[in-house]
Amino acid sequence: MGKIGLLLINLGTPDGPDPASVRRYLAEFLSDRRVVEIPQLLWQPILRGPILLTRPKKSAHAYRQVWMKEGSPLAVYTRDAARGLQERMGAGAMVDWAMRYGNPAIGARLEAMVAAGCDRILLAPLYPQYCAATTATALDAAYAALAKMRAQPAIRTLPPYHADPAYIEALRASTQAQLANLDFAPDLLIASFHGMPERTRQLGDPYRDQCVESARLLGEALGREVRVTFQSRFGPAKWLGPATDAVLRQLPSENVRNVAVLTPGFSADCLETLEEIAIRGKEDFIASGGNNFVHLSCLNASPDAMNLYETLARRELAGWLER
Numbered sequence: 001m002g003k004i005g006l007l008l009i010n011l012g013t014p015d016g017p018d019p020a021s022v023r024r025y026l027a028e029f030l031s032d033r034r035v036v037e038i039p040q041l042l043w044q045p046i047l048r049g050p051i052l053l054t055r056p057k058k059s060a061h062a063y064r065q066v067w068m069k070e071g072s073p074l075a076v077y078t079r080d081a082a083r084g085l086q087e088r089m090g091a092g093a094m095v096d097w098a099m100r101y102g103n104p105a106i107g108a109r110l111e112a113m114v115a116a117g118c119d120r121i122l123l124a125p126l127y128p129q130y131c132a133a134t135t136a137t138a139l140d141a142a143y144a145a146l147a148k149m150r151a152q153p154a155i156r157t158l159p160p161y162h163a164d165p166a167y168i169e170a171l172r173a174s175t176q177a178q179l180a181n182l183d184f185a186p187d188l189l190i191a192s193f194h195g196m197p198e199r200t201r202q203l204g205d206p207y208r209d210q211c212v213e214s215a216r217l218l219g220e221a222l223g224r225e226v227r228v229t230f231q232s233r234f235g236p237a238k239w240l241g242p243a244t245d246a247v248l249r250q251l252p253s254e255n256v257r258n259v260a261v262l263t264p265g266f267s268a269d270c271l272e273t274l275e276e277i278a279i280r281g282k283e284d285f286i287a288s289g290g291n292n293f294v295h296l297s298c299l300n301a302s303p304d305a306m307n308l309y310e311t312l313a314r315r316e317l318a319g320w321l322e323r
């Protein structure tokens with residue numbers, strides 16, 4: 001009997017905080033038909049023209065503000081989560097991590113797992129809420145790599161865990177612990193999720209409903225309101241709302257001057273949480289008359305995250321682990 005593999009998958013990030021690396025990353029990311037759903041004949045000239053000529057420089061500047069000694073936060077925290085989970089799983093499973101865009105690539109890590117003797121692999125996209133632009137495309141990439149193998153391993157995939165009691169409990173524990181350490185009492189908790197084009201919802205993507213359900217369950221667990229907003233709008237189309245930045249600018253005029261923002265749709269802190277929310281969101285809120293602002297860290301590789309991932313992994317691997 002071969003080994004069991006467990007592959008944690010996240011979105012991906014540039015190799016460095018420089019315009020050339022960001023350009024390579026954005027070109028791959030934004031050429032994904034699951035992400036930008038307009039005909040490539042129309043889209044590629046726009047992407048290769050205005051977008052890739054201007055955005056890499058601007059985004060590289062943003063990445064430089066959050067880059068860590070060991071690399072991009074998204075990569076560092078995802079790697080640390082894999083290492084922590086490996087300790088929890090012991091010899092039962094070989095745990096590795098990969099990125100949908102950039103490095104380490106999903107195909108390369110799957111091949112390494114098979115070469116190391118894994119004949120059963122759990123693919124675990126670390127997105128609590130299912131979205132075609134994240135979950136589905138990560139699995140597409142894994143299946144494309146499997147399509148090139150003569151001897152394929154058996155495959156299981158981690159379902160979305162947006163309403164799983166273990167996820168809600170991890171968020172509750174992490175939120176309460178971080179709130180207890182604040183030197184102010186927030187008037188309001190905001191759960192800011194990554195946005196999506198409104199059209200994807202009409203086409204049947206469950207993402208928005210799952211975000212709303214996660215926030216509702218977290219609010220229930222915390223016994224207080226958790227207001228849902230959507231961030232990171234991209235392009236001219238209508239996106240899911242209300243928009244995080246607009247809400248943050250509006251709140252002080254409604255006498256809400258102390259807020260805590262959590263980003264529970266992101267398994268790991270990244271550009272979108274550390275720069276867009278913790279830096280720019282705070283600036284917007286304070287400039288609009290707010291007094292206190294805090295961004296609460298994502299689950300990252302914390303003990304709360306390890307409890308969650310171990311619970312999910314052991315459940316999905318049941319049967320395989322017992323053999």
Ligand SMILES: C=CC1=C(C)c2cc3[nH]c(cc4nc(cc5[nH]c(cc1n2)c(C)c5CCC(=O)O)C(CCC(=O)O)=C4C)c(C)c3C=C
Pocket residue numbers: 011012013014026035036055059072074127131133134194195196197232234265266269270271272
């Ligand atoms: C967590 C869920 C995510 C969804 C849903 C999502 C959809 C989505 N994103 C873009 C465009 C960009 N996203 C960017 C960064 C980024 N996005 C997510 C997650 C989701 N995206 C993460 C975790 C990150 C951070 C990556 C990092 O390196 O830290 C970026 C790149 C940064 C920038 O230039 O602003 C873009 C662009 C679209 C178009 C989309 C759905 C259609």
Ligand SMILES: [Fe+2]
Pocket residue numbers: 194232
């Ligand atoms: Fe994104």
Ligand SMILES: [Fe+2]
Pocket residue numbers: 232271272276
């Ligand atoms: Fe952004």
